[in-house]
Amino acid sequence: MLDHEYTTKDIFxxxxxxxxxxxxxxxxxxxxxxxxxxxFTEMSxxxxxxxxxxKAMTKEQKLKxxxxxxxxxxxxxxxxxxxxxxxxxxxRIEPPGLFRGRGDHPKMGMLxxxxxxxxxxxxxxxxxxxxxxxxxxxxKEVRHDNKVTWLVSWTxxxxxxxxxxxxxxxxxxxxxxxxxxxxxFLLKKCVDRIRAQYREDWKSKEMRVRxxxxxxxxxxxxxxxxxxxxxxxxxxxxxxxCSLRVEHIKLYPENEGQEYVVEFDFLGKDSIRYYNKVPxxxxxxxxxxxxxxxxxPDDDLFDRLNTSVLNKHLQELMDGLSAKVFRTYNASITLxxxxxxxxxxxxxxxxxxxxxxxxxRAVAILCNHQRAPPKTFEKSMQNLQxxxxxxxxxxxxxxxxxxxxxxxxxxxRDDKSKKTVETKxxxxxxxxxxxxxxxxxxxDREENKQIxxxxxxLNYLDPxxxxxxxxxxxxxxxxxYNKTQREKFAWAIDMAEKDFEF
DNA sequence: CAGCTAACTTAGTATGTATGCT
DNA sequence: AGCATACATACTAAGTTAGCTG
Numbered sequence: 001m002l003d004h005e006y007t008t009k010d011i012f013x014x015x016x017x018x019x020x021x022x023x024x025x026x027x028x029x030x031x032x033x034x035x036x037x038x039x040f041t042e043m044s045x046x047x048x049x050x051x052x053x054x055k056a057m058t059k060e061q062k063l064k065x066x067x068x069x070x071x072x073x074x075x076x077x078x079x080x081x082x083x084x085x086x087x088x089x090x091x092r093i094e095p096p097g098l099f100r101g102r103g104d105h106p107k108m109g110m111l112x113x114x115x116x117x118x119x120x121x122x123x124x125x126x127x128x129x130x131x132x133x134x135x136x137x138x139x140k141e142v143r144h145d146n147k148v149t150w151l152v153s154w155t156x157x158x159x160x161x162x163x164x165x166x167x168x169x170x171x172x173x174x175x176x177x178x179x180x181x182x183x184x185f186l187l188k189k190c191v192d193r194i195r196a197q198y199r200e201d202w203k204s205k206e207m208r209v210r211x212x213x214x215x216x217x218x219x220x221x222x223x224x225x226x227x228x229x230x231x232x233x234x235x236x237x238x239x240x241x242c243s244l245r246v247e248h249i250k251l252y253p254e255n256e257g258q259e260y261v262v263e264f265d266f267l268g269k270d271s272i273r274y275y276n277k278v279p280x281x282x283x284x285x286x287x288x289x290x291x292x293x294x295x296x297p298d299d300d301l302f303d304r305l306n307t308s309v310l311n312k313h314l315q316e317l318m319d320g321l322s323a324k325v326f327r328t329y330n331a332s333i334t335l336x337x338x339x340x341x342x343x344x345x346x347x348x349x350x351x352x353x354x355x356x357x358x359x360x361r362a363v364a365i366l367c368n369h370q371r372a373p374p375k376t377f378e379k380s381m382q383n384l385q386x387x388x389x390x391x392x393x394x395x396x397x398x399x400x401x402x403x404x405x406x407x408x409x410x411x412x413r414d415d416k417s418k419k420t421v422e423t424k425x426x427x428x429x430x431x432x433x434x435x436x437x438x439x440x441x442x443x444d445r446e447e448n449k450q451i452x453x454x455x456x457x458l459n460y461l462d463p464x465x466x467x468x469x470x471x472x473x474x475x476x477x478x479x480x481y482n483k484t485q486r487e488k489f490a491w492a493i494d495m496a497e498k499d500f501e502f
Numbered sequence: 503c504a505g506c507t508a509a510c511t512t513a514g515t516a517t518g519t520a521t522g523c524t
Numbered sequence: 525a526g527c528a529t530a531c532a533t534a535c536t537a538a539g540t541t542a543g544c545t546g
Contacts, residue, residue, distance in 0.1 A: 066519095094536070102514075102537065148509065162508065163536085169511075225512095226540060235538080269539055270514060308504090311541070324511085324540060371514065380529070387523095454531095455513060482531070 001098060002044045012109035016098055019111035076131070079124075079151055081167065088151065089168045093120075099158045103236035103271020113157045121153045159234065183320050184462070187329045188502070194317050195220065202283040208304035212313055214287050215241050215302055219323050222276065223330050223366050225269060226307040226323035238267045241323070242307050247297035251288055260285035272370050331363045331460045332502050338362045339469045350440045353479055356469065357444055363456045371452040384442050391435045398428045458485070463492035468500035 006012050017035040024032065032038065057065075076091045096114040099107055117137035124130045126144045133139050140154075152165035187194075198220075201213030218224050218241050227240020239248060248266035255261035258279045268274045280288075291301055307323065314321040338359035343352055364370075374380075402424040409417035457466075463481075467489070470477050477486065477493055486493065 090535070092534085100537090105537095150509075153508090159537095161538095164509075166510080228540070238538085240539085269512080270537075272514085306504095307540075308542090315542095322541065369513080376529085383528075452514065459512065484532070 001100075002040060004100075006100060006108060009108065011106060012098075015107060015109035016111070019109075023111070079167070080128075087168045089166055091165060093154075093165075094156075094163065101236060103238065103267060105236045106233050107158055107235075110158055115154050119154045123148065123151055123153070182462075183325045184329045184332055185502070186318060187321060187325050188333070190318055191329065194321075197317065199283075202281075202287055208309075210287050211291060211302040211305045212310060214284055214291070215305055215310060216314070216326075217280075217284060219326050220330065221280075222264075222278065223327045223368075224274075225327070226310065228307050236267070236271050238269060238271055240268060242302055242305050242310060244301040245297065246292050246295045246299050246301055249288070249301065251285065251292070253285075262288065268368060272368060274368050327367060328460055331367055331456055332462055332465065334366050335359055335363050335456075335461055336465050336502050339465070343469070343473060345473075348436075349475060349479070350437050352473055352475060354440050354444055356466070356475075356480060357453070358447070360453055360457050361447060361451050363461065364451045364453055367456055367460070369452040369455040370450050373449050377449060381442070381445065384438065384445065388435065388438045388442060391431065391438055395428065395431045395435055398424065398431050402428050462502055463489040464496035464500050465502050467492050467496035468498055471496065471498035 001007050013035055021029060021032075073091075077088050078085050079088055080086070093115050094112070097112050099105075099110045099112045101108050117133035118140050120133070120139050122130050122139050122142045123145055124142070125146070130142065150164040150166050153162050155161070156163050194216075198213040198216045201209050202217075204210050204213065219226070225240035227243040229243055230238070239245065244266065248264060250263040250265075252261040252263065253259065255263075255277065260282055261277055261279050262285070264274055264276045264278070266274055288301075291303075295303075311322045314323065314325075339356065342355040342358050344355065347355070402421070405417070405421045405424045409421050466480055467477065469475070470480060481489060
């Protein structure tokens with residue numbers, strides 16, 4: 001971990017040293033009293049050496065390791081559920097190490113304990129064969145609970161939460177969609193009613209109802225998460241809708257020519273910053289002013305509201321409705337609308353794919369799916385730009401050649417010079433196409449710098465929206481989904497028609 | 503109704519591998 | 525072939541939700 005910046009942080013070092021001392025013998029305790037005086041470079045070099053050695057292995061050695069991994073996967077990576085052999089998502093126990101939470105985490109650097117057989121609860125069918133604990137040890141418990149999906153659980157020592165070994169998430173299949181339409185579809189049917197309801201509630205004489213209504217408006221309009229309260233000092237200081245504090249928003253009666261602007265600035269899940277400036281309706285604005293009256297910056301914006309109350313209310317409006325359904329719903333509808341809006345009939349396939357990527361980015365922006373810019377980003381951008389410049393030169397040359405050939409051919413009428421001109425013309429055309437492709441690639445990459453595209457594309461959205469778009473515009477499906485994804489979404493590829501509407 | 507907690511579900515990062523380009 | 529880049533996936537932290545308890 002020495003290469004990481006966080007090992008220089010005070011909290012990290014303090015937590016680490018405190019936990020390390022707990023593991024020391026009394027002699028070590030007496031001797032090792034100051035982390036600053038400890039030098040770990042020898043260990044660090046050793047592990048770096050190992051990783052170098054791994055990289056330098058021959059093809060055969062690498063293959064051998066791969067085969068061994070495959071064997072382990074086949075032996076431990078599957079279970080039988082309802083007579084089907086199902087892949088287990090995470091069959092390896094989490095190894096010990098130093099905890100690194102995301103963002104400014106008060107527990108960073110703490111020792112994450114090794115999990116031992118006596119920590120493990122096994123959950124399987126009665127009479128089924130389950131893995132035996134290592135010789136001389138026992139599982140904490142073997143139970144047979146068929147009301148839950150997990151196979152193994154243990155309690156983790158940093159937050160005291162339960163960790164599970166589970167199956168790969170089962171994706172929507174043709175069957176489940178027909179039998180039980182996903183909540184998103186149900187919400188689509190009644191979203192107008194629900195919106196009318198919360199707009200009405202902005203005027204309620206009850207403060208808690210108004211707060212609830214404004215919160216739902218934010219969740220709906222901005223795709224904010226519900227925002228459970230968290231215990232102070234146990235986790236990074238992050239918030240969602242219900243846990244917003246006064247300090248997280250600023251109100252501007254007028255801003256850059258727009259009325260009633262709210263500026264959001266807070267850290268959300270994974271300590272990803274949410275920054276947004278949005279005009280809201282006058283009633284919402286007035287309500288926010290009211291909620292903020294006589295409050296300190298670190299007071300709750302919605303002091304009469306929490307996620308439990310909110311979800312209970314949503315449940316009454318529609319069976320199964322909860323805050324997160326709005327996120328999925330708005331993600332889906334945004335993709336569909338953006339695809340319609342951005343796709344230009346007259347453009348070629350690379351340009352259409354760019355539009356597709358932009359529609360997906362619109363969803364990622366809505367849901368605030370961000371990533372750290374890749375470390376090699378600047379360099380790869382420069383490489384691409386160099387390629388583009390080279391291609392431009394090539395094009396200029398080809399054009400010059402074509403012109404010369406045309407000039408040569410002018411006086412003559414022979415087939416040979418005609419043919420030369422034609423070849424040159426084709427060359428220019430080909431290079432133009434290549435240049436365009438590169439330019440599209442550069443635009444796409446630049447726009448993708450800080451956007452985590454995969455998240456919404458693969459976890460959130462009904463693949464039939466994308467599949468329908470492909471079918472509509474004659475885009476080969478492999479341009480948007482790779483082989484694994486095509487397998488995963490095979491049902492959607494079969495089902496979706498070009499006029500499918502979510 | 504607050505507080506707790508089990509059981510999922512969502513999410514970003516790290517890393518190894520496949521792919522495509524010159 | 526050799527490199528750069530894209531992709532796949534493993535990993536696990538950090539959310540949400542609902543149900544229980546007193």
